[in-house]
Amino acid sequence: xxxxxxxxxxxxxxxxxxxxxxxxxxxxxxxxxxxxxxxxxxxxxxxxxxxxxxxxxxxxxxxxxxxxxxxxxxxxxxxxxxxxxxxxxxxxxxxxxxxxxxxxxxxxxxxxxxxxxxxxxxxxxxxxxxxxxxxxxxxxxxxxxxxxxxxxxxxxxxxxx
Amino acid sequence: xxxxxxxxxxxxxxxxxxxxxxxxxxxxxxxxxxxxxxxxxxxxxxxxxxxxxxxxxxxxxxxxxxxxxxxxxxxxxxxxxxxxxxxxxxxxxxxxxxxxxxxxxxxxxxxxxxxxxxxxxxxxxxxxxxxxxxxxxxxxxxxxxxxxxxxxxxxxxxxxx
DNA sequence: TAAATCTAGGACTAAAACAGTCCGACCGGA
DNA sequence: TCCGGTCGGACTGTTTTAGTCCTAGATTTA
Numbered sequence: 001x002x003x004x005x006x007x008x009x010x011x012x013x014x015x016x017x018x019x020x021x022x023x024x025x026x027x028x029x030x031x032x033x034x035x036x037x038x039x040x041x042x043x044x045x046x047x048x049x050x051x052x053x054x055x056x057x058x059x060x061x062x063x064x065x066x067x068x069x070x071x072x073x074x075x076x077x078x079x080x081x082x083x084x085x086x087x088x089x090x091x092x093x094x095x096x097x098x099x100x101x102x103x104x105x106x107x108x109x110x111x112x113x114x115x116x117x118x119x120x121x122x123x124x125x126x127x128x129x130x131x132x133x134x135x136x137x138x139x140x141x142x143x144x145x146x147x148x149x150x151x152x153x154x155x156x157x158x159x160x161x
Numbered sequence: 162x163x164x165x166x167x168x169x170x171x172x173x174x175x176x177x178x179x180x181x182x183x184x185x186x187x188x189x190x191x192x193x194x195x196x197x198x199x200x201x202x203x204x205x206x207x208x209x210x211x212x213x214x215x216x217x218x219x220x221x222x223x224x225x226x227x228x229x230x231x232x233x234x235x236x237x238x239x240x241x242x243x244x245x246x247x248x249x250x251x252x253x254x255x256x257x258x259x260x261x262x263x264x265x266x267x268x269x270x271x272x273x274x275x276x277x278x279x280x281x282x283x284x285x286x287x288x289x290x291x292x293x294x295x296x297x298x299x300x301x302x303x304x305x306x307x308x309x310x311x312x313x314x315x316x317x318x319x320x321x322x
Numbered sequence: 323t324a325a326a327t328c329t330a331g332g333a334c335t336a337a338a339a340c341a342g343t344c345c346g347a348c349c350g351g352a
Numbered sequence: 353t354c355c356g357g358t359c360g361g362a363c364t365g366t367t368t369t370a371g372t373c374c375t376a377g378a379t380t381t382a
Contacts, residue, residue, distance in 0.1 A: 219330085
């Protein structure tokens with residue numbers, strides 16, 4: 001509960017990767033997927049969404065790939081999460097007000113709305129550039145490294161209990 | 162995405178109800194359920210959890226019901242949400258660190274952890290008492306009101322699309 | 323003491339969201 | 353023209369969530 005989806009995770013990882021390696025031109029979906037052990041078609045989907053919303057810019061054809069649509073400082077984590085997972089809604093009452101007419105059913109709504117806005121501010125205040133600042137180390141070295149077992153490793157460590 | 166479950170909603174509503182009507186002694190699950198058009202068995206489940214964790218105190222037998230386990234100021238919304246929905250985890254990496262050993266798979270983790278803690282602080286800073294302060298109006302008047310059609314009304318207004 | 327009324331709590335079902343896969347189409351460079 | 357890349361929808365299996373049902377235990381009232 002109250003957690004990010006994996007898609008959002010993947011999206012943020014990809015955005016950070018692009019921000020860090022911006023100097024090297026484009027990066028293909030395949031490249032990113034292999035680097036972080038993300039299922040390629042799933043990542044492709046996420047990147048497509050980010051592309052359509054303008055956060056990324058795609059280049060087709062051979063040696064194509066993705067690059068950031070605008071400066072990393074101009075892309076907030078909120079932007080990314082919202083385009084990938086849709087709008088963030090804390091309670092159900094926020095969307096349809098028709099259901100709330102029943103007496104004081106939603107008296108808790110207003111206080112929660114503050115929490116909601118707080119979270120939005122929090123996410124909105126962090127840009128992809130900020131993400132890229134931390135843990136700058138070892139981005140490309142481990143990516144080109146050979147990864148002998150394609151699936152085994154992922155299955156062993158991927159348990160998100 | 163990033164939203165509270167209905168159970169958590171119900172729990173907060175119930176807690177607020179008990180905080181507002183604390184002077185009137187206990188309130189039964191049935192009473193609260195009818196007041197807010199919440200399915201009784203579901204609410205009962207939520208109340209049981211809150212009871213077991215000490216946030217509520219139950220009184221059995223005829224004229225039994227629930228009352229707050231401690232002062233409303235001492236119960237944060239974070240307490241309630243966490244006991245109902247389990248721990249709040251923003252990303253999957255927080256729980257098992259074994260999955261993160263793969264190169265820099267989780268370089269976005271640390272920044273997100275800040276967001277995570279921010280949300281926790283936000284929720285932890287709001288108590289049930291705070292909820293009860295806003296929208297004090299019309300708590301019991303509408304509760305005792307006759308509700309002629311037991312189900313019809315719920316179906317009409319309960320749509321939380 | 324017996325009945326009524328309430329909570330306690332597990333087992334179960336249905337629906338929705340999520341994670342991931344597959345396939346065909348389009349585009350651009352070699 | 354061919355190949356490697358993106359684009360984008362349709363599809364499936366799994367998990368979570370919402371809600372129901374039923375039985376047991378406790379306490380008050382008659």
